[in-house]
Amino acid sequence: MRSGKLLLTGAHRLAILVYVVFALFPLFWLLKVSVTPNDLLYSEGVRMWPSRTTFEHFQFVIAHSAFPTFFKNSLIVSGATAVVVTILASLSGYALSRFTFRAKYWIVALMLITQMFPLVMLVAPIFKMLSPLGLTNSLTGLVIVYSAFNVPFATFLMQSFFDGIPKDLEEAAMIDGATQFVAFRQIILPLTLPGIAATLGFVFTAAWSELLFALMLISGNDAATFPVGLLTFVSKFSVDFGQMMAAGVLALIPACLFFLLIQRYLVQGLTAGAVKG
Amino acid sequence: MMHQPIAKHRPPLRKRLADASEPYLYSAPALVLIVAVMLVPLVLGISYAFRDIQLLNPFSGGFIGLDHFRALGQDQAFFGALRNTLWWTGASVLLQFTFGLILALLLDKPFYGRGLVQALVFLPWAVPSFLAGLNWAWLFNPVIGPLPHWLYALGLLDAPHNILSDPNLAMWGPIVANVWWGIPFFAITLLAALQAIPRDLYEAAAIDGAGPVQRFLSITLPFLAPTIAITVLLRTVWISNFADLIVVMTNGGPADRTQIVASYIFTQAFKRLDFGYASAIALVLLVLLLVYSMLIVLLRQTMLNKG
Amino acid sequence: MASIDIESVRKSYGPFPVLHGVDLTIRDGEFIVLVGPSGCGKSTLLRMIAGLEEVTSGEIRISGNRVNDLAPKDRDIAMVFQSYALYPHMSVADNMSYSLRLRKTAKEKIASAVGSAATKLGLDPLLERRPKALSGGQRQRVAMGRAIVRQPKAFLFDEPLSNLDARLREQMRAEIKKLHADLKATSIYVTHDQIEAMTLADRIVAMHGGVVQQVGTPLELYDTPANLFVAGFIGSPGMNFLEGRYVVTGEGAGIRLSDGTVVPVARRTGIGPDAAVTLGIRPEHVVISDSGMLEAGVELVEPTGFGIILHLSLHGLPFKIFTLDREALSAGPKVRVDFPQKHLHVFDEKGNRVD
Ligand SMILES: Nc1ncnc2c1ncn2[C@@H]1O[C@H](COP(=O)(O)OP(=O)(O)OP(=O)(O)O)[C@@H](O)[C@H]1O
Ligand SMILES: [Mg+2]
Numbered sequence: 011m012r013s014g015k016l017l018l019t020g021a022h023r024l025a026i027l028v029y030v031v032f033a034l035f036p037l038f039w040l041l042k043v044s045v046t047p048n049d050l051l052y053s054e055g056v057r058m059w060p061s062r063t064t065f066e067h068f069q070f071v072i073a074h075s076a077f078p079t080f081f082k083n084s085l086i087v088s089g090a091t092a093v094v095v096t097i098l099a100s101l102s103g104y105a106l107s108r109f110t111f112r113a114k115y116w117i118v119a120l121m122l123i124t125q126m127f128p129l130v131m132l133v134a135p136i137f138k139m140l141s142p143l144g145l146t147n148s149l150t151g152l153v154i155v156y157s158a159f160n161v162p163f164a165t166f167l168m169q170s171f172f173d174g175i176p177k178d179l180e181e182a183a184m185i186d187g188a189t190q191f192v193a194f195r196q197i198i199l200p201l202t203l204p205g206i207a208a209t210l211g212f213v214f215t216a217a218w219s220e221l222l223f224a225l226m227l228i229s230g231n232d233a234a235t236f237p238v239g240l241l242t243f244v245s246k247f248s249v250d251f252g253q254m255m256a257a258g259v260l261a262l263i264p265a266c267l268f269f270l271l272i273q274r275y276l277v278q279g280l281t282a283g284a285v286k287g
Numbered sequence: 288m289m290h291q292p293i294a295k296h297r298p299p300l301r302k303r304l305a306d307a308s309e310p311y312l313y314s315a316p317a318l319v320l321i322v323a324v325m326l327v328p329l330v331l332g333i334s335y336a337f338r339d340i341q342l343l344n345p346f347s348g349g350f351i352g353l354d355h356f357r358a359l360g361q362d363q364a365f366f367g368a369l370r371n372t373l374w375w376t377g378a379s380v381l382l383q384f385t386f387g388l389i390l391a392l393l394l395d396k397p398f399y400g401r402g403l404v405q406a407l408v409f410l411p412w413a414v415p416s417f418l419a420g421l422n423w424a425w426l427f428n429p430v431i432g433p434l435p436h437w438l439y440a441l442g443l444l445d446a447p448h449n450i451l452s453d454p455n456l457a458m459w460g461p462i463v464a465n466v467w468w469g470i471p472f473f474a475i476t477l478l479a480a481l482q483a484i485p486r487d488l489y490e491a492a493a494i495d496g497a498g499p500v501q502r503f504l505s506i507t508l509p510f511l512a513p514t515i516a517i518t519v520l521l522r523t524v525w526i527s528n529f530a531d532l533i534v535v536m537t538n539g540g541p542a543d544r545t546q547i548v549a550s551y552i553f554t555q556a557f558k559r560l561d562f563g564y565a566s567a568i569a570l571v572l573l574v575l576l577l578v579y580s581m582l583i584v585l586l587r588q589t590m591l592n593k594g
Numbered sequence: 595m596a597s598i599d600i601e602s603v604r605k606s607y608g609p610f611p612v613l614h615g616v617d618l619t620i621r622d623g624e625f626i627v628l629v630g631p632s633g634c635g636k637s638t639l640l641r642m643i644a645g646l647e648e649v650t651s652g653e654i655r656i657s658g659n660r661v662n663d664l665a666p667k668d669r670d671i672a673m674v675f676q677s678y679a680l681y682p683h684m685s686v687a688d689n690m691s692y693s694l695r696l697r698k699t700a701k702e703k704i705a706s707a708v709g710s711a712a713t714k715l716g717l718d719p720l721l722e723r724r725p726k727a728l729s730g731g732q733r734q735r736v737a738m739g740r741a742i743v744r745q746p747k748a749f750l751f752d753e754p755l756s757n758l759d760a761r762l763r764e765q766m767r768a769e770i771k772k773l774h775a776d777l778k779a780t781s782i783y784v785t786h787d788q789i790e791a792m793t794l795a796d797r798i799v800a801m802h803g804g805v806v807q808q809v810g811t812p813l814e815l816y817d818t819p820a821n822l823f824v825a826g827f828i829g830s831p832g833m834n835f836l837e838g839r840y841v842v843t844g845e846g847a848g849i850r851l852s853d854g855t856v857v858p859v860a861r862r863t864g865i866g867p868d869a870a871v872t873l874g875i876r877p878e879h880v881v882i883s884d885s886g887m888l889e890a891g892v893e894l895v896e897p898t899g900f901g902i903i904l905h906l907s908l909h910g911l912p913f914k915i916f917t918l919d920r921e922a923l924s925a926g927p928k929v930r931v932d933f934p935q936k937h938l939h940v941f942d943e944k945g946n947r948v949d
Contacts, residue, residue: 026393026404033408036422036467039432043425055431102317109310117314124325125521126576127332128528130553131569134335134562135328158324161317163521178679181646184666185673186693186740190309200683219415221531237415251431258418265413270406302663 037262044068044256051252067256076231077257080239085264087149087235088217091156095164095213096206098157103168104194108177121162129159133226146227152235155227156217164209171205172198211268218265236261333573335566347563355567365568367543368551372572374458375547376527379465384519386466387473388511394474395481412471420535423464427451427536451537454544461532461545469526473518480514481507512590520583524576548572596657596747596780597622598643603652605638605804612638613804615652623778627791629827630801636784639801640750643782645669656747667696672741673750676757678733680725686736687712687721693744711743714773731762742773748780756786767793788830792816800824822945825874831903831914833939834880836873840865840940849873849940853909855888859938862948871948872941877903877916879937886930895923904929 043051044067046060054060071077106114136155137146145151175198183193199206221237228234234242240261243254336355341347359365394405411419426432428449435447450456484506492502530549533539539546539554546554548568556565598620605613613635620626628636641647643654645666654661661669672693680689687708694704712718715735725733734754741749754770755763767790774781774794785791791798792812800807800815800823808820819825825833838849841856848856849871857873865871890913894905902922904915906929915922915931940948 022393022396023398025389026398029390029393029408030404032467033411033470036419036426037410037414039426040418040422043431052430056429056433056436058433098317098320102314105310105313109313111307111310113311117318120318120321120326122580123573123577124321124329126524126528126580127325127329127573128530128549128552128569130530130549130556131332131335131566132325132328133556135331136324138331139328154320155324158320161321165317166517176677176679178675178677179681181644181666182673182675182679182740183681183692184646185644185671186744187667187696189665189667192696197681215413218413219417221415221417237417240418251425254421258422261418262414265415266410268413299663 040255040258040262043251044259046252048250048252067250067252068260071253071257071260075239075253075257076234076242077236077239077260079231080234080236081261081264083149083233084218084236084261087152087156088214090149090153091160091217092210092214094153094157095160096168096209098161099164099168099209100199100202100206102161102165104172104198106165106169107172108180121165124162129222133223136223137226140227147229147233149233151227152224152233155223156220159220160213160216164213167209167212168202168205171202171208175201214268215265218261332566333570335563336570337567338563340563340566341561351563355564356571358564359567359571364543364546365548365551368546368548371458371545372527372547372549375462375465375533375545376523378458378462379469379526380519380523382462382466383469383473383522384515387470388477390470390474391477391481392507394478409471409475411468412475414468416468416529416531417535419464419468420461420532423460423467423532424451424536427460452541454541457537457541457545461536464532464536465526465529468532469522472522476514476518477511480511484510513587516583516587520580524580527572527576597655598748598780598782599653599655599658600639600643601653601655603639603642603654604650605635605642605647606650611804613650616801616804616806618799618806618809620780620782623780625774625781625783625794625796627795627798628782628784628801629786629788629791629798630807631827632786634801635804636801637752640673640752640782640784643748644671644673644750670744670746671748671750672744672746673752674737674741674754676753678725678737678757680733680736680740682725685722685724686717686728686739689725689736690739690743693740697744707743707745708739711739714742714776715739715769730758731766734758734762734766738770738773742777745777746779748782751781751783751785753784753786755790763787763790770794788828791828798828800827802827818947818949819874819939820947822872822874822941825939825941825947829876831877831916833874833876834913836875836908836911836913838871838873840867840869840871842867851909857887857933857938859935859940862940865940865942865948870943872945873933874939874941875933875937877914879934880915881932881934882915882917882919882922882925882929883932884930886932888932889928889930891928892925895925897923906931 042059045063045065046054047062047064047066050060050062102117105111106118140146140151140155143151145154179197179201180190180193183197184190188196219237220235221241224235224238225241228238231239231242236257240254240257243250243257337350337352339347339349339351339354390408394401394408414422426434428451429435429447435444435449438444438450439447444450451460488506489502492506497505527547528549530547530553533545533547533550534553537545539550549572552565552568552572555561555568598618600616600618600620603613603616604611616639618626628639630636638647642649645661645664645668649662656669656671681692684692690708690711691704694707699707708721709718712721715738717732717735717739720728720732720736725736728736734757737754751770755766758766770783771794783790783794785794795812797809798812798815799809802823808815808824810818815824815828819828819833822835826835836849836851836857838851838857840862841848841850842861843856843858846858847861848858850856851873859873888908890906890908892904893907893912896903896905901916901918902920904917904922904925906913906915908931942948
């Protein structure tokens, strides 16, 4: 009995170790390539760690490329998108969670259907709509587009958080003298903080990775985001993989930091509501 | 006592208006954004499916009815892409879900360092998808990546070559990358749902004499079912539309063996610049996904009604 | 403080009617208890008074002013929820002061109101805690405190004590009673607990199926229940019922039971001879005596400590006796019982009381 339990525990830890290795190994490889000197890139291509390491790729990327601009742009776009989407999705998620109204099912259907259309096909129409408004080649335009893409899922997510909060609380607040909106702002929103963190995280990472629209709506370096910038490494420097991977590693940092910060709330927040559907 | 006909009580118009409009006020900002930036372009995009739109041809733009769809009916590449989409979506969702569920179950048990492990295994989700694709393409490359050599050592490959250029195996490359990238999504949502299951249910079942397998089947699964249904539905829709990894890793090749509908649309639109035809394909994909979603929703409804 | 008038109030959820026309006048400072079986519409009525639920038709007035279309916040009433509904992210003090802060009351006033309410409820040492760190009883007190700091026109309680254990419930019941004597605030209180209803109420409103069955003081409902429903619902263990026919005998009247026995009752008006009736008698009013006119078999003896409940079978039907006499513990296989006339209730075919 005891040894059986020990075996189970062992198997459990081993399985977890396998997952951790599987999750981290590709990231490790990214790091390895980024510190491998160019002359060793191919000759020591399959070694687990190069015989010589260098930070020159990082130095180059930070000091001599437009990467800091890309980085700043990405940070602005992803941050703004995350904030805008979370605000909008809180409101619409609250409506779906707390009210019964005629258009509810239509709204849900609309949000689901917009998830089914390949975004590729929206590029041309969106470009045509944004360019007379001067929103192409601008970070604001990107924020608007990304926000629209992410609002539906974020709405469902926020709705599930609100569903987990008893209705009694708003009713108590309304009897205490609050309007529904004040009750929402002062009582319900603070209780969904973990959910808000989860939503912020989802949206931030989604916006951080987006390539297609960043590529199509932006020309030139000034408003390019980092994924576009990564592609410029391909053309400009005749695919300098070391520099590209160094840029990739750098670009991972904010996304990972953000993710590490919110991942605690992610599960905790989702637990409160659980995505019950 | 006086008996008056009971007139249905009507609050003043202003209050009725205010009450009825409240949910719309909450959802309006999101709706305006979605309609303006997604629905209108979507309708425009759908209209392209019935027009001849070629970016390089200044005389195009005319209305051509169902011509694109007729061409599509003859397009062997499209049907190949459709088969590949099924394969790509099915394998990705199934593997992501299975491994995501196992990971969630593993993380549901308390152990020392759980917080850190959780943070680490969820990290792939934070990696931009095309960077993930690039990175995996590296890993599969025998010159600069270790995977082919390991697979060879394990006897899974008869030579350490790049599976991305092997027509029979190429699809596994993007699928593995996709599984790596997508496990966290399932694990996070399923873990959250797992932790919402009241613990005393398990205790009660254990006292009733249910073993671990029975407990999993009779408590865990039914509790997870709604979450599973909704996440699988959303993920299926997303993944079948998700071309980033394929475009980056194989670009549909070799010999179109990894061409899925979404990447085919991308090729038509941005390589051949035939937006009309691309839109027609996208519309077909949209209809297929709609049918699929409705089937899932119906299935769930009947399951709920039975339960 | 305020009076509350409820006039032919109806409520439907979609096509489903829940309340079928409720009329009720609650006087200033009165303590009203709503009782009735689960699902009869007590909470619905309470929530309509609070403004949490639309009124389908009819009128609700507080202090004579029609409030149908007022938002809850403009009605100046307080409510204590069964779940307490404390704000988890606020301290006890903040929970209690929330309503005053919303009204932009001056800081000093808030402090003194919270202070005096906390003292009244013994919450002084807990003011800085979060609700999570409180016991059930303490949470209940905070919910009460939140209601009393504002000195509202009326208090609404929806089963406020049902999550507490028996002893705590008893204690809180006494406190609520003291509080009411102190504040003299108009209160409406929903409960399932008979004792709470009897001890707290100035008047009890018994509801069933969305209809008010009887309104009266606790003793009125106990002594002269208006119909079979109230008779059976008030009192524990519940009243015994026997079917029979009303007969007029030479000197008086009686009810002839199925076996032919005639139980003498006082003459009733408004009912003809040979009418089918139901005879009711409370278990505590049945007298065990060797010379009793009816014989019943003993099925079960239940000592409650305070008294003894005998479960009998009378003409094959269940029948209960409650007695303080310990000798009943050894009651034989058969007992003879008598029904004192003044404790008998007669109900006509429709279930309405006849006197
Ligand atoms: N939102 C709703 N939609 C439809 N029907 C409802 C709704 N709320 C309550 N009901 C119905 O109205 C009836 C009265 O409910 P109510 O909550 O007032 O009962 P209650 O007397 O408070 O019962 P309990 O003692 O169990 O609390 C019930 O039959 C219930 O099913
Ligand atoms: Mg109730």
